[in-house]
Amino acid sequence: GENVEQHPSTLSVQEGDSAVIKCTYSDSASNYFPWYKQELGKRPQLIIDIRSNVGEKKDQRIAVTLNKTAKHFSLHITETQPEDSAVYFCAPRNTGFQKLVFGTGTRLLVSP
Amino acid sequence: DAGVIQSPRHEVTEMGQEVTLRCKPISGHNSLFWYRQTMMRGLELLIYFNNNVPIDDSGMPEDRFSAKMPNASFSTLKIQPSEPRDSAVYFCASSLTGGRGGTEAFFGQGTRLTVV
Numbered sequence: 001g002e003n004v005e006q007h008p009s010t011l012s013v014q015e016g017d018s019a020v021i022k023c024t025y026s027d028s029a030s031n032y033f034p035w036y037k038q039e040l041g042k043r044p045q046l047i048i049d050i051r052s053n054v055g056e057k058k059d060q061r062i063a064v065t066l067n068k069t070a071k072h073f074s075l076h077i078t079e080t081q082p083e084d085s086a087v088y089f090c091a092p093r094n095t096g097f098q099k100l101v102f103g104t105g106t107r108l109l110v111s112p
Numbered sequence: 113d114a115g116v117i118q119s120p121r122h123e124v125t126e127m128g129q130e131v132t133l134r135c136k137p138i139s140g141h142n143s144l145f146w147y148r149q150t151m152m153r154g155l156e157l158l159i160y161f162n163n164n165v166p167i168d169d170s171g172m173p174e175d176r177f178s179a180k181m182p183n184a185s186f187s188t189l190k191i192q193p194s195e196p197r198d199s200a201v202y203f204c205a206s207s208l209t210g211g212r213g214g215t216e217a218f219f220g221q222g223t224r225l226t227v228v
Contacts, residue, residue, distance in 0.1 A: 034216070043203065043219035044155070089155060091217070098143045098162045098209045100217055102155040 002027045006090060006103040013080050014111055021106045023090030024072040030092040033066055033073045036102070039086045044102075048075070080110045118204050118220035125227055130192040133223045136185055137206030145217065146179055146189050147203040155203070161187065162209070194227045201225070 003026035013019050023033075034049035050057045050064045050073065057064050061080075066073040073092070077084055090103040117136040125131055137144050145160040159169040161181045169179070176195070181187040191198055201224050207217040 036217075043221055045219070046216045049216070095209070098160060098207075099157070099168055100143075100145055100160065100205070100207070101157055102147075105154050 002101060004090065004092060004101055004103040006088075006106045008106060009104065010107045010109070012109045012111065015080060015082060017080055017110075019077045019080055019084070019108055019110075021075045021088055021090075021108070022072055023074065023092065023103050025090075025092040026071065027092070027094060028071065029094040029096070030071075032093045032095050033064065034091050034093075035062075035064060035075045036089045036091065037086045038089065038105075044089055077108075080108075082110050082112055084108060085110045116204055116206050116218050116220035118202075118223050120223060121221060123223060123225045125194055125225075127195055127227055128193040129227075130190065131194045131198075131225060131227075133189040133202050133204075133225070135187045135189070135204030135220060137187070137204070138218055139185065141206035141208050141218075142184075143207045143209045144181060144187050145205045145207075146187070147205065149201045149203060149222075158189070191225075194225075196227045199226050 005024050007022050031052040035047055036044040037047045038044040048059055048062050048064050050066055055066055061078050063076040088106045119134045143162050146158040148156045158171045159179045164181045177191055179189045201222045203219050203222045205217045205219045208215050
């Protein structure tokens with residue numbers, strides 16, 4: 001948690017391509033790694049999460065991979081669709097503490 | 113449960129007026145967060161509560177901002193006096209933490225504040 005950065009800040013892909021968003025964090029005690037999606041004019045909602053005892057998790061077209069040593073985790077979206085267009089936020093967290101800080105956000109645009 | 117409920121959805125006020133935003137968290141959740149979202153600053157954490165107690169208000173921009181949580185089912189964020197630079201979308205979120213913790217944060221629909 002705490003210092004949380006995302007790259008890239010914007011990402012444009014063609015429909016059907018893959019997209020990867022990376023989140024880096026500074027708190028080595030972080031042990032919970034969620035990704036949230038915020039569509040235009042809507043609230044952020046959790047789409048996938050992973051805990052530190054797992055290196056990778058997949059749910060249909062989305063997956064999250066974790067590299068605790070390097071202190072980063074990534075969101076992978078395959079076969080992108082226009083409805084994947086949104087802002088994506090990571091929020092790494094130490095589950096022993098309640099504080100919830102979001103990353104800087106990545107705007108994904110999927111063109112038909 | 114109807115989810116996190118915020119009111120009002122939209123608020124337009126004149127500079128210098130007092131603004132009060134309200135939030136009802138999901139029943140049973142013990143953590144509540146207030147965020148401000150703008151294009152320039154993204155999603156900023158203003159303050160959070162655990163078991164109705166303010167834990168960290170380091171994100172509150174200045175003394176014009178205050179927040180309370182008188183009970184487990186209600187919280188307010190007040191701006192007095194309001195300024196045009198306070199215009200933003202304000203989100204309230206709640207979650208259940210403790211034990212293994214780290215569970216999902218559920219957001220309200222937000223309040224879009226415009227100060228003219």
